[in-house]
Amino acid sequence: MNLKQLSQVLGLSQTTVSRALNGYPEVAEATRQKIVDAAERHGYRPNARAKSLATGRAMAVGHVLPVSAKGEIVNPVFADFIAGASESYLAHGYDLVLSLVPDDAEEDAYRELATKGSVDGIIVHNPRIDDRRIPLLRDIGLPFVVHGRISRHGDDYDWVDVNNLRAFRRAAEFLLDLGHRRIGLINGQTAMDFADRRLHGYLEALEAREIAPDPALIASDLMTESYGHTAASAMLALPDPATAFLCSSMIPALGARRAIEEAGLDMPRDVSVITHDDDLGYLSNGGAAGGSVPIFTATRSSVRLAGRLCAERVIDLVQTPGQAPQQHLLEADLTVGRSTGPAPRAADRHREDTARNA
Amino acid sequence: MNLKQLSQVLGLSQTTVSRALNGYPEVAEATRQKIVDAAERHGYRPNARAKSLATGRAMAVGHVLPVSAKGEIVNPVFADFIAGASESYLAHGYDLVLSLVPDDAEEDAYRELATKGSVDGIIVHNPRIDDRRIPLLRDIGLPFVVHGRISRHGDDYDWVDVNNLRAFRRAAEFLLDLGHRRIGLINGQTAMDFADRRLHGYLEALEAREIAPDPALIASDLMTESYGHTAASAMLALPDPATAFLCSSMIPALGARRAIEEAGLDMPRDVSVITHDDDLGYLSNGGAAGGSVPIFTATRSSVRLAGRLCAERVIDLVQTPGQAPQQHLLEADLTVGRSTGPAPRAADRHREDTARNA
């Protein structure tokens, strides 16, 4: 059943039916009621493609996810982000189209997205330090909002981000206050913008206490469980081992905990761990919702909320273009869990070492 | 730059230009070359909406994800599945549109998807035991393929699934062969079809050895880390505690391991664990790619591959309709890792208990 048929059934013109269904004022209330009823009864739904062609609106926003040509991994964080964004889309009648773009064809892919006209705006994921997408997107002229930031550019574009620097600085200070001096940073890939900010937060905290950073205590990679395990193991095996870890995500934190236990150490007695927690549904850290004490002391910020905010913003940009860029910096809150405690005294450490080597 | 403009620039008709670009034979090779060059030079890209309206093809497939009205969690498995599917879509020029549909508006949402015409086919996620979507989708008439199966229906629809029953039966038998008699099943939600099949695999294995299942050893819930922890803890605290766990996913398996360690027990010496492993990028179990010994003994089946297969199939269905339904049953392979070992003898268990209570 299309518009033409429906209008014929009703003995009205397509114009009137269209107007009635789209809530224009030029149609008598009684007529509108009749039209709406008939539409309902016949299960009429306007064809999205035709509508979109006529209005110039796709009623969809694209999420573009750069993937390295060698088959990158999709971050589980992404699932929760999408879930959040979908809430907004559902409420506003937008569709979500997902494109994985191989980064060797980036420019082309983005331009295509725009000229193809299947989306009205886009959400940019996984910004990297040297990301070249801002000028490209501005050139293309499609509204966009970035989940995260790109340091090299000013604030002349829309973004939603967590205050990564502050979060990691605070977390590091917390550990320093507990007496830790050997704090391992288990970070994300160096190329990622968020990882860079976290590194700086960590470094700032050390510098404030006049502690020289040790390259052996700084790791960066894709945030898998096994990476967390490997990195933590290495740092625990140092001559002057780490007594605390700062992890970029729950997943490597689980790996770090495994490393700690394998080394015959106890968390938090021997080694403390703080992790950033994106508040993923499937990796709940306890606390907050549950009321229980969280497993990990964590800097928490809901990536689901970030998804909702990004979507809300891009819809706003689509509907009323030409706005000044707007930024949304989310603060992560530090919740203390059961993974942190005072740094072991040197004497204790020595005793353990002896025990371990026995 | 649209088709009309391009054709004017070239001094040719829209027909010819369109045909040339779409590879129809009715246009001279020299002309085609000229047209293709000009298109490239002007950055011409056909408008997807117009094209789709004209052809009746949306060049997109929808992924529908039921979410319970109370804000369901999006499974991280989904991220990898999508990544796999995207590979196929990329190769075939299809877009992927994602819809979360609240399950109280299910029927409506699916019908809308079809009549709106924004997708040519759909992938059905998270089938439940009593899923009513098969008849609904057939009635709607849009090609679809289910990731998983719906037991109540025969095989008159397309699906791609893991042989969950066989995998869990084999895993349980493996544990039984190691002498375990108290095997805890840490399963997914009872309503999910895959969980039901896994339960049956587990039960079959027990029955074959004439072991009566113990309801206290069977847990079902959303597969979070903390669920794995809670369920395993409870089963370890039973008067006749579990000596092995069979987990439905890596995530609760991590929780189970935590429970084991918290109970002062050792995996695998005191308690063995087998988990199903969806081979998620961010939760690598080791083995396979790495060459190292996997952490967990696991029944592995790549959900990413499943995604690719589903996408491939739905594209095939869209392109040549009216095919007989086709099924793809993936076998999970059991890889032995470091989480399983012989069941502790009663005497050993007793000694530990005494030690623990001291």
Next chain:
DNA sequence: AATCAATCCCAAAGCGCTTTGGATATACGC
């Protein structure tokens, strides 16, 4: 009774593409 402004409705022109059904020109076989 004529005028005016609302009010309600419609015909038709697009949106940018594909595709049908020719038209024209060139080559071929006899």
Next chain:
DNA sequence: GCGTATATCCAAAGCGCTTTGGGATTGATT
């Protein structure tokens, strides 16, 4: 030289919707 293919190209009709620019009709106002 004539019919017959064959190769190229084109005008125009959709696809299903929105939207412009009026045309009737009605009721109130002069």
